[in-house]
Amino acid sequence: MLNESTxxxxxxxxxxKGKGNHLRQNVQLDQEVIGNGLxxxxxxxxxxxxxxxxxxxxxxxxxxxxxxxxxCW
Numbered sequence: 001m002l003n004e005s006t007x008x009x010x011x012x013x014x015x016x017k018g019k020g021n022h023l024r025q026n027v028q029l030d031q032e033v034i035g036n037g038l039x040x041x042x043x044x045x046x047x048x049x050x051x052x053x054x055x056x057x058x059x060x061x062x063x064x065x066x067x068x069x070x071x072c073w
Contacts, residue, residue, distance in 0.1 A: 002057045006050065013046050 002053075002060070006053045006057055009053065010050050013043070013050060017043060
């Protein structure tokens with residue numbers, strides 16, 4: 001379930017980025033503003049959070065596998 005949620009978040013962000021790149025119209029103060037109102041900082045922060053979710057999920061899976069292995073001993 002965590003993997004699915006992370007996957008959906010990642011896909012949603014890619015959709016938003018694609019939609020924003022397609023609609024890009026404005027430039028203000030040398031900062032690109034994506035047509036749907038999202039700026040580059042938001043995109044970077046969102047990607048960072050998604051990567052954190054992915055690595056956290058992977059760490060949890062490893063820990064659960066380790067606990068399962070130790071329990072079976």
